[in-house]
Amino acid sequence: xxxxxxxxxxxxxxxxxxxxxxxxxxxxxxxxxxxxxxxxxxxxxxxxxxxxxxxxxxxxxxxxxxxxxxxxxxxxxxxxxxxxxxxxxxxxxxxxxxxxxxxxxxxxxxxxxxxxxxxxxxxxxxxxxxxxxxxxxxxxxxxxxxxxxxxxxxxxxxxxxxxxxxxxxxxxxxxxxxxxxxxxxxxxxxxxxxxxxxxxxxxxxxxxxxxxxxxxxxxxxxxxxxxxxxxxxxxxxxxxxxxxxxxxxxxxxxxxxxxxxxxxxxxxxxxxxxxxxxxxxxxxxxxxx
Amino acid sequence: xxxxxxxxxxxxxxxxxxxxxxxxxxxxxxxxxxxxxxxxxxxxxxxxxxxxxxxxxxxxxxxxxxxxxxxxxxxxxxxxxxxxxxxxxxxxxxxxxxxxxxxxxxxxxxxxxxxxxxxxxxxxxxxxxxxxxxxxxxxxxxxxxxxxxxxxxxxxxxxxxxxxxxxxxxxxxxxxxxxxxxxxxxxxxxxxxxxxxxxxxxxxxxxxxxxxxxxxxxxxxxxxxxxxxxxxxxxxxxxxxxxxxxxxxxxxxxxxxxxxxxxxxxxxxxxxxxxxxxxxxxxxxxxxxxxxxxxxxxxxxxxxxxxxxxxxxxxxxxxxxxxxxxxxxxxxxxxxxxxxxxxxxxxxxxxxxxxxxxxxxxxxxxxxxxxxxxxxxxxxxxxxxxxxxxxxxxxxxxxxxxxxxxxx
Numbered sequence: 188x189x190x191x192x193x194x195x196x197x198x199x200x201x202x203x204x205x206x207x208x209x210x211x212x213x214x215x216x217x218x219x220x221x222x223x224x225x226x227x228x229x230x231x232x233x234x235x236x237x238x239x240x241x242x243x244x245x246x247x248x249x250x251x252x253x254x255x256x257x258x259x260x261x262x263x264x265x266x267x268x269x270x271x272x273x274x275x276x277x278x279x280x281x282x283x284x285x286x287x288x289x290x291x292x293x294x295x296x297x298x299x300x301x302x303x304x305x306x307x308x309x310x311x312x313x314x315x316x317x318x319x320x321x322x323x324x325x326x327x328x329x330x331x332x333x334x335x336x337x338x339x340x341x342x343x344x345x346x347x348x349x350x351x352x353x354x355x356x357x358x359x360x361x362x363x364x365x366x367x368x369x370x371x372x373x374x375x376x377x378x379x380x381x382x383x384x385x386x387x388x389x390x391x392x393x394x395x396x397x398x399x400x401x402x403x404x405x406x407x408x409x410x411x412x413x414x415x416x417x418x419x420x421x422x423x424x425x426x427x428x429x430x431x432x433x434x435x436x437x438x439x440x441x442x443x444x445x446x447x448x449x450x451x452x453x454x455x456x457x458x459x460x461x462x463x464x465x466x467x468x469x470x471x472x473x474x475x476x
Numbered sequence: 477x478x479x480x481x482x483x484x485x486x487x488x489x490x491x492x493x494x495x496x497x498x499x500x501x502x503x504x505x506x507x508x509x510x511x512x513x514x515x516x517x518x519x520x521x522x523x524x525x526x527x528x529x530x531x532x533x534x535x536x537x538x539x540x541x542x543x544x545x546x547x548x549x550x551x552x553x554x555x556x557x558x559x560x561x562x563x564x565x566x567x568x569x570x571x572x573x574x575x576x577x578x579x580x581x582x583x584x585x586x587x588x589x590x591x592x593x594x595x596x597x598x599x600x601x602x603x604x605x606x607x608x609x610x611x612x613x614x615x616x617x618x619x620x621x622x623x624x625x626x627x628x629x630x631x632x633x634x635x636x637x638x639x640x641x642x643x644x645x646x647x648x649x650x651x652x653x654x655x656x657x658x659x660x661x662x663x664x665x666x667x668x669x670x671x672x673x674x675x676x677x678x679x680x681x682x683x684x685x686x687x688x689x690x691x692x693x694x695x696x697x698x699x700x701x702x703x704x705x706x707x708x709x710x711x712x713x714x715x716x717x718x719x720x721x722x723x724x725x726x727x728x729x730x731x732x733x734x735x736x737x738x739x740x741x742x743x744x745x746x747x748x749x750x751x752x753x754x755x756x757x758x759x760x761x762x763x764x765x766x767x768x769x770x771x772x773x774x775x776x777x778x779x780x781x782x783x784x785x786x787x788x789x790x791x792x793x794x795x796x797x798x799x800x801x802x803x804x805x806x807x808x809x810x811x812x813x814x815x816x817x818x819x820x821x822x823x824x825x826x827x828x829x830x831x832x833x834x835x836x837x838x839x840x841x842x843x844x845x846x847x848x849x850x851x852x853x854x855x856x857x858x859x860x861x862x863x864x865x866x867x868x869x870x871x872x873x874x875x876x877x878x879x880x881x882x883x884x
Contacts, residue, residue, distance in 0.1 A: 247511045370556055371589035374577040375603035375654070385602075 195459035209425045233439065241443035249252035249427050249444065253451070256423040259338065260407035263345035267402050268395065270346070275394075279364075291355050301348065301411060309335065315350040336418030344412035349405065352400040360394020361387075396463050397442050404452055424448055505533045506567025506580070507690060508553055515548050515564030522548040522844045524714035526562070530633065530658075530692060530707075535684050536692045539676065539701040540711035541661040541737070546694045548659050548709075553692060555579045566655050577606075582651035587645045587665040591633035596646050603654040621653040624683070641672045652683070658690045677703050698738045702726060710734045717863060727781070733863035735779045740827045742785075742821065743777040744800070746792060746859070754778060754859065758821040762798035766859040776859045782829040784856040789842060790849045799851035802826065805843050814838060818850055826850060 223241055246253070278289045287465035296304055311318050312334045322328040334340050346364030364387060372382035417423075424444065431441035510528040514521060523545040530536045534813040538546040551557040552564055555576035564571050571579055583621075584601065590599050599619055604614045616811050622628050624643035635643055646663055651659055664680075665673045681704050684691050695701055701708050702722045709719040710733070718730040729735035732743055745757040748770035756778060770776050786794075793799060802820035809832075816828045828850065842848050 206761060213673060260582040365587070365589065367585055367587055370576070371583070371585060371591070372554075372581045372602075374554060374581075375650070376577045376606040377602070378577055386591060390591075392593075 217440045217444035219445065222438055223446050225439050227439070229436045229438065238439065241439050242447060245444045245447050249424060250426050252422055252424045253448070255421070256407045256425065256448075257451075257455075258344050259340075259345060259423060260403050260409070260411075262342050263349060263406050264306055264353075264399055266342070266346040267350050268399065271350055271357055271398065272395075275361050275473050279361035280353075290358065293351050295356075296351065302469050304348065305344055305411050305415045308340075308347065312340050312343070312416065334415060336421065338421055341421045342424075344416045345406050345409060347401065348400045348409075348412065351382040352401040354407070356397035356401060357391065357394045359392040360397075363388055366441070392463065396460075399459075400456065404456075407452060408448060447449040477584065481801060486796050507534070507660055508536075508692060509565040509568075510552075511563040511565070513549070513552065513564060515552060515557060516560045521714050523559075526714075526716060527549070528709065528716070528719070530690060532567075533688045533690055535681065535691045535693065535704060535706045537695060537701040537705035537708045538711055539695055539698060539708050539737070541696055543713075544711040545714040546696075546711050547662055547855070550583075550662055550692060550694050553658065554581050554583050554660050562649050567636070576792055580657040581660055582654050582656040584644075584659070584661045584664045585650050586646045586666050588635070588647040590643055590646055590650070592635055594632055595632050596627060596638075599635065599646060600650045600653050602650065603725045607654070617653050621649040624652075625649045635803070641676065644668065648680070648683070652687065652689070655682070656689060658692060661691060661693045661694055661747045661759075664693075664696075666695070680704060702738070707826065710737060712737075712863065713854075714858045728858050729779060729860055731863040732777050732860050735860050740782050742782060743860075744780075744824055744826070746776055746778045748772055748776055748859075754798060756820075757824070759800045760798070762857070763854050763859050764859060765854065767855070770859065770861075776861060779860055780826075780852045780856055782827045783813075783814070783831075784852055785826065785828040785843065786851045787818065787828050787830060787848050788851070793849040794851055798850040798854060798857070799849045800826075801847065801849050804844050804846045804848055806844060815842060816841070818848060820850065 191384050219236060222233065224239065226235040226236045226238045226241075244353055246296050274293075278286055278293075288405050312314065313319065314335065319328065320397050322334065323330055325330075325348060328334060350394060368386055368390070372386045373379075408425050409422075410423060410429045412421045413421050413426050414429075428441050428444045428448070431437050431444060477871055501718055506530070508530040510526050513523060513526045513528075515523040526545075526549065528549075538549060540546050552559050552568070555571065555578075558573070566580060569578070583736055586773065591602065594602070595596060600621055601614050602619045602818070604617060609617075619631070625648060625701065627642060627645060630638065631640065635646065638646065644667075661680075665676055668676065677700060680691075693701075693704065702725075705722055707719065707721050708725050710725060711716045712733050718725055718734045720728075720730075726735060726738055729738060732741070735741055735743060744759070747753045747757070748767050749755050749761060750767065750772045751768055753763055754767055754770075754776065763777075788794075789805075790801065790871060799821050802818040805817040805819050805825060807817075808815040810829075811832070813831050814828045817828045818828060820826055830841060832839075
């Protein structure tokens with residue numbers, strides 16, 4: 188009797204999450220999938236016609252925006268990594284008693300909403316802002332040029348907004364690095380640079396993989412940064428989906444676009460994990476015998 | 477994983493340490509010299525004005541309780557710490573300011589510190605690769621070293637697939653393969669169970685003899701130190717209390733701390749009574765050849781090791797040997813011997829180890845509360861001065877050590 192109850196315990200623990208997932212993820216996904224294969228309009232109603240043309244249209248008409256989204260997200264992810272790794276390294280190894288304060292500073296922007304922070308960047312990068320006039324003074328921006336409504340502005344916004352998603356997993360990975368391994372490296376004739384490249388970097392690879400995924404995936408579907416900081420030539424695929432859904436109200440096309448984005452990201456993810464190794468993603472050094 | 481794989485294979489076909497790995501390249505080992513080395517962390521002096529001379533090819537052990545400065549000393553030789561004042565010389569040359577990766581030393585860490593993302597082969601080859609040794613030679617030397625420690629078959633495995641004892645041997649191979657002038661070992665067997673430790677002690681000593689490299693070994697385990705070392709430095713609070721070969725440290729400790737830390741303390745407070753005699757507190761006046769170092773009336777302690785004491789009923793006691801009366805407090809069966817605690821004065825308990833040679837004799841040992849006499853040969857009693865710092869701590873430590881030994 189008890190054994191039966193005991194065997195059921197995991198399922199009871201699983202149930203709330205599972206129900207949540209089914210109601211708010213699986214069922215909507217099913218409706219979205221079905222919707223993406225329908226034709227019609229909001230006035231006449233939608234019929235399931237297995238309209239795969241929704242998909243071919245999505246790709247042929249909006250390949251620019253797809254490409255741009257991955258390009259922006261890719262550059263932003265790279266910048267996040269280049270800024271985030273030294274930052275996480277400094278917090279993990281050099282911050283001493285300032286460690287918690289610095290971590291708080293990384294997370295602090297979350298206390299303000301995403302929209303407000305992005306609009307703040309719009310003010311910062313505005314044509315008349317002190318930042319832009321300074322950039323003009325040092326000739327980084329031409330006198331008649333502007334920063335707002337450029338690719339640089341959108342990438343800068345994405346980098347800023349997603350930096351914490353990169354820093355936190357990197358910090359978690361770096362903090363777990365055993366200092367004695369670095370000493371062992373030095374003891375075995377590796378200079379500081381070699382110790383970093385041969386030991387610290389490979390050991391923190393799971394953190395890098397996690398950070399890249401957490402940054403790249405949401406960044407490539409983002410439309411807020413492009414809306415506020417970009418112009419018409421900076422529209423990402425997120426902007427297209429948003430306008431299809433909320434402005435044009437072409438639900439089928441919006442659903443098809445969403446599924447295409449998801450599929451591309453999924454394929455990219457599989458390739459990436461294969462390349463980086465599942466070991467790196469799962470952090471297998473924990474599972475000793 | 478079967479437990480026996482922790483120990484190197486005894487099968488003569490599979491591995492013969494000493495013959496397999498080439499000793500050809502092993503030469504130019506050097507000694508270590510510390511001159512007036514002090515290391516301060518803030519106000520705290522972890523190591524205080526230490527002079528030390530470790531000979532070429534010696535198995536030298538630094539022994540002491542945790543916090544005595546032994547590991548700090550080792551880290552200064554390795555180059556992980558720089559001395560606050562004083563000089564460290566390796567093979568005759570001053571290594572001041574040289575970082576660890578430029579020193580001719582290698583370290584076996586207490587926690588092994590194996591690189592988790594590399595196979596055993598890659599771990600062992602790491603140092604050679606950094607030194608730009610040709611690939612073919614790396615391969616040969618790594619294979620030889622793994623064979624020496626009996627892990628050839630596991631070469632492609634990752635460290636986390638090995639047991640503690642195997643990991644420890646990889647750490648040893650990873651250090652030795654570089655043919656350092658000095659090998660530094662920081663409690664390398666500390667995390668292993670007793671049986672495994674014993675096996676590896678023997679193997680370590682064999683390897684050291686085989687390669688002829690200077691070993692500087694840090695441990696808090698006095699038995700380990702006595703078993704393996706050519707010389708032992710007993711350390712306490714950043715200073716060396718005694719530095720001598722194991723026999724001398726055990727039989728002729730120079731301070732109460734050493735007497736207490738090595739083996740069972742068995743200290744009887746006494747007062748010197750001119751040459752050749754001391755008076756044990758609350759006890760008889762006994763002869764000793766050791767009293768010359770103390771002036772008459774000076775306080776000292778008399779040490780007799782537990783196995784050098786005999787216990788008998790007063791009426792059967794040998795009259796021609798010095799002795800002291802006491803009361804049996806407790807008696808503990810240890811298998812090969814029986815450990816008896818005999819109270820000879822207030823706060824003075826003597827431990828006696830009686831070999832369990834015959835069951836009959838054991839049955840007739842005096843029980844608790846019995847009045848007995850302890851006897852010893854005059855040459856087995858040794859006098860020590862009281863250590864300046866932490867003399868009472870030393871006694872405490874020794875008691876812990878005994879208990880530890882009994883349990884394991």
